[in-house]
Amino acid sequence: xxxxRQQCSLWYEHFLALPRGEQFFRALFWGFFCHLLFFPGGxxxxxxxxxxxxxxxxxxxxxxxxxxxxxxxxxxxxxLPYLVLLVVAVAFSLDPLNSLLHIGRGLNxxxxxxxxxxxxxxxxxxxxxxxxxxxxxCLWEGFDCIFQSISGFDFIHGAGLHSNxxxxxxxxxxxxxxxxxxxxxxxxxxxxLRQRFSRATTLLLCAALLAPALYGMVFSGVRNxxxxxxxxxxxxxxxxxSVRWKxxxxxxxxxxxxxxxxxxxxxTHRLSMESISGDGRWDLWHFAIAxxxxxxxxxxxxxxxxxxxxxxxxxxxxDAITISHPxxxxxxxxxxxxxxxxxxxxxxxxxxxxxxxxxxxxxxKEECRKAWGxxxxxxxxxxxxxxxxxxxxxxxxxxxxxxxxxxxxxxLLVFGHLGIAxxxxxxxxxxxxxxx
Numbered sequence: 001x002x003x004x005r006q007q008c009s010l011w012y013e014h015f016l017a018l019p020r021g022e023q024f025f026r027a028l029f030w031g032f033f034c035h036l037l038f039f040p041g042g043x044x045x046x047x048x049x050x051x052x053x054x055x056x057x058x059x060x061x062x063x064x065x066x067x068x069x070x071x072x073x074x075x076x077x078x079x080l081p082y083l084v085l086l087v088v089a090v091a092f093s094l095d096p097l098n099s100l101l102h103i104g105r106g107l108n109x110x111x112x113x114x115x116x117x118x119x120x121x122x123x124x125x126x127x128x129x130x131x132x133x134x135x136x137x138c139l140w141e142g143f144d145c146i147f148q149s150i151s152g153f154d155f156i157h158g159a160g161l162h163s164n165x166x167x168x169x170x171x172x173x174x175x176x177x178x179x180x181x182x183x184x185x186x187x188x189x190x191x192x193l194r195q196r197f198s199r200a201t202t203l204l205l206c207a208a209l210l211a212p213a214l215y216g217m218v219f220s221g222v223r224n225x226x227x228x229x230x231x232x233x234x235x236x237x238x239x240x241x242s243v244r245w246k247x248x249x250x251x252x253x254x255x256x257x258x259x260x261x262x263x264x265x266x267x268t269h270r271l272s273m274e275s276i277s278g279d280g281r282w283d284l285w286h287f288a289i290a291x292x293x294x295x296x297x298x299x300x301x302x303x304x305x306x307x308x309x310x311x312x313x314x315x316x317x318x319d320a321i322t323i324s325h326p327x328x329x330x331x332x333x334x335x336x337x338x339x340x341x342x343x344x345x346x347x348x349x350x351x352x353x354x355x356x357x358x359x360x361x362x363x364x365k366e367e368c369r370k371a372w373g374x375x376x377x378x379x380x381x382x383x384x385x386x387x388x389x390x391x392x393x394x395x396x397x398x399x400x401x402x403x404x405x406x407x408x409x410x411x412l413l414v415f416g417h418l419g420i421a422x423x424x425x426x427x428x429x430x431x432x433x434x435x436x
Contacts, residue, residue, distance in 0.1 A: 021064030028056035082348035093301020102303030117419025142212025176222025188387030288331035299338035329399035391417035
């Protein structure tokens with residue numbers, strides 16, 4: 001015990017000796033690390049940690065603005081269309097107060113998390129640590145789902161099954177979508193472990209670490225998670241081929257095994273043509289188009305999908321009359337914010353995706369070129385950056401038949417992936433310029 005106290009005292013003294021900006025950076029980083037690690041744990045974690053990180057971020061900008069990644073970002077204007085989208089979604093709403101409350105529940109999180117995540121990457125060590133945070137989060141949440149399937153309730157909140165489907169600590173079967181979006185960057189684990197172990201050992205370790213999360217995703221019964229996983233696997237291989245990343249073949253083995261396992265164990269009835277053709281989404285998509293036709297330019301307002309389709313006399317046949325979103329983020333944006341809002345959203349969100357890819361690609365290609373003939377040399381900085389960027393790409397796939405676009409945890413997770421990828425690109429550009 002005395003040794004532990006002495007070590008903690010040494011760490012504390014070392015921390016106090018650091019420059020003020022570095023102190024706030026470390027507080028910011030480990031706050032964000034804990035945010036990722038305990039993300040599925042409940043609303044409290046997702047409410048408190050981003051606010052704590054935001055305070056540390058402001059202090060970091062105060063003392064180390066010129067060393068920050070945001071200082072280097074020339075594409076800040078890409079966030080502006082998204083801010084205008086939020087104004088449109090409220091100002092032209094059928095019920096502006098309700099739309100403001102619908103969006104406002106996430107203003108202290110979603111708008112902050114890209115900047116928080118962006119500043120948490122300065123080198124490869126930071127990327128590795130953040131990846132491990134996601135690995136451990138998927139691992140413990142997967143074990144929680146296994147425990148729930150055995151006992152009937154999860155060990156965090158005591159939440160039970162929903163329609164005989166796993167919910168984990170998130171309280172609903174959308175935990176499957178959490179796994180799909182969180183696992184996409186986690187597949188970069190192959191690159192980390194491959195530096196130390198043989199292919200066979202790495203494959204076994206990856207399978208052991210990912211199996212609980214895969215179990216939770218499978219038995220949450222979320223078909224959209226399967227779609228996301230399958231499409232993102234194909235996309236990753238195609239992109240790897242374009243940058244001549246032959247090593248991704250082995251990295252993507254884990255992704256392929258996950259996709260095969262999902263298909264093998266999945267409830268085949270839910271994958272049948274009869275089940276798909278009878279899904280309630282077909283009605284909801286029709287309703288969304290009908291609402292858009294009624295409010296084509298600026299939409300009905302954020303969170304007003306239900307009010308709008310009910311005012312048109314439409315009644316869903318499969319879903320409850322209280323259904324709040326059309327299970328497609330593109331149609332949701334179209335009917336709730338109109339053509340103007342959808343255009344603003346795509347300009348911002350796709351613009352950021354393209355910006356990261358455009359700056360990442362030449363460095364990734366060069367890193368992969370140097371890796372030819374060497375199984376997994378250091379560094380793997382740009383390959384890890386790719387996997388976080390891929391996690392953001394997964395959002396656009398998942399949203400095709402997925403969630404409420406404005407749902408806080410949904411944006412909080414994927415905008416975190418985006419911020420990490422942006423921070424990695426900016427930090428990489430800074431090092432490249434310093435070498436020149």
